[in-house]
């Protein structure tokens with residue numbers, strides 16, 4: 533006989549964990565199934581471990597450049613095992629926090645470790661690691677199973693021991709030469725990190741630019757910055773074959789505008805995007821519809837085509853960020869528990885690439901504003917014009933904002949030290965519908981990064 537719950541959550545991701553807690557607090561009998569690690573990808577093999585290791589790489593860079601600040605030191609050396617151990621300690625603490633919260637005596641949540649598969653529209657079988665199974669049914673089911681690395685069908689690749697975002701975090705030795713397939717978010721953050729630790733790094737990207745979706749000036753600035761760090765690029769490259777010799781060397785055969793190239797390295801990271809964790813979820817048994825890539829189709833309230841079944845986070849189509857997965861939780865919580873009509877449509881989309889400088893983005897890019905035929909004005913300012921940048925020696929990058937005909941901000945790109953935080957201030961200004969005149973005249977403390985907004989927005993104020 534299946535065990536009955538009021539609500540079943542599949543996947544301990546950024547949406548599922550807070551939802552389980554909220555439903556249980558509201559008196560529902562809740563089960564949460566996780567097949568691997570509580571806390572999901574962000575905590576265990578995504579955002580947090582990468583940012584923890586980036587902090588070590590940034591520290592390394594600070595020491596390496598300390599002479600410019602009049603501080604003499606020995607050239608720094610990395611103790612890579614210690615970097616990884618620091619990251620592991622941080623992640624373990626985060627994971628323990630999630631476990632404690634979900635499993636504390638009065639949590640009201642039953643946590644089941646195992647792989648969930650649908651056996652019908654409202655029924656799921658959980659298979660534990662030891663092979664034992666448990667059947668569950670619930671009128672409300674929330675799918676929060678996230679994504680995994682997409683592996684492109686390149687000849688020879690599957691036969692090699694290439695790295696993904698999961699396995700690269702477990703390396704104990706620094707790669708001598710890291711080849712990175714894909715110049716997106718994951719590729720860029722790891723590229724700068726490993727380069728600063730001392731590895732040689734080559735990014736192989738099939739588009740003509742890194743971060744292809746951004747405006748050309750943004751792509752160029754990022755390329756220039758990573759190039760200055762010593763990261764090498766092969767752009768517009770179509771990798772056709774991968775091989776791995778007994779000495780452990782990888783060879784990528786790539787077709788480029790200059791002809792065929794062979795790229796050799798000691799390690800290979802594949803970071804060409806994600807694929808949804810739905811192929812082994814038994815969705816067909818429940819009749820849940822997906823798109824052609826396997827992402828679960830939902831409406832703006834995150835309901836699937838099967839009544840009572842929802843999909844939250846990266847497993848449905850759309851941008852893939854922790855803050856959006858968490859907001860999916862708010863949408864479902866408010867609609868189900870608070871009887872509000874909350875929608876996942878038209879919410880702001882802030883994001884940050886955690887290179888140094890950071891790339892903070894909110895709203896429309898210039899390309900998007902142009903494509904939408906908007907009547908916009910744009911201002912750009914090099915970061916070196918900012919007093920704080922000169923004082924702290926962080927002069928790289930530029931800032932760019934777009935306003936509409938009513939002087940309201942419609943988009944911003946802040947490629948700067950503290951770029952994510954400066955972008956968040958602009959996001960608040962957008963939410964409060966502040967105009968460029970107001971931002972030009974706002975009194976910010978001197979000398980802060982915030983103060984840069986006065987000069988940036990002054991460029992948009994009509995005389």
Ligand SMILES: Cc1cc2nc3c(=O)[nH]c(=O)nc-3n(C[C@H](O)[C@H](O)[C@H](O)COP(=O)(O)OP(=O)(O)OC[C@H]3O[C@@H](n4cnc5c(N)ncnc54)[C@H](O)[C@@H]3O)c2cc1C
Nearest residue numbers: 543545546567572573578579648677678845846852853854
């Ligand atoms: C390297 C990397 C860095 C990132 N950095 C950032 C960042 O800086 N900022 C940001 O906003 N986003 C970042 N992201 C994206 C972010 O991690 C995701 O958007 C976020 O974690 C999405 O969470 P989720 O709730 O969809 O599910 P996830 O956190 O992916 O969790 C899904 C869970 O479901 C489990 N599961 C899957 N199938 C089953 C099944 N059949 N049965 C039981 N359990 C199952 C999985 O084991 C997993 O624990 C990063 C991603 C990666 C890979």
Ligand SMILES: NC(=O)c1ccc[n+]([C@@H]2O[C@H](COP(=O)([O-])OP(=O)(O)OC[C@H]3O[C@@H](n4cnc5c(N)ncnc54)[C@H](O)[C@@H]3O)[C@@H](O)[C@H]2O)c1
Nearest residue numbers: 684714715716717718719737738739803804805852884885
């Ligand atoms: N700081 C952050 O917020 C952060 C950090 C890491 C990851 N993430 C999330 O994780 C998602 C996945 O990251 P990602 O970097 O894997 O994907 P991505 O979509 O950001 O970038 C993938 C890149 O790989 C390229 N590519 C695709 N196929 C290729 C091939 N065969 N050969 C060479 N290049 C190829 C694409 O053109 C693209 O530039 C991101 O979209 C983002 O949502 C966010």
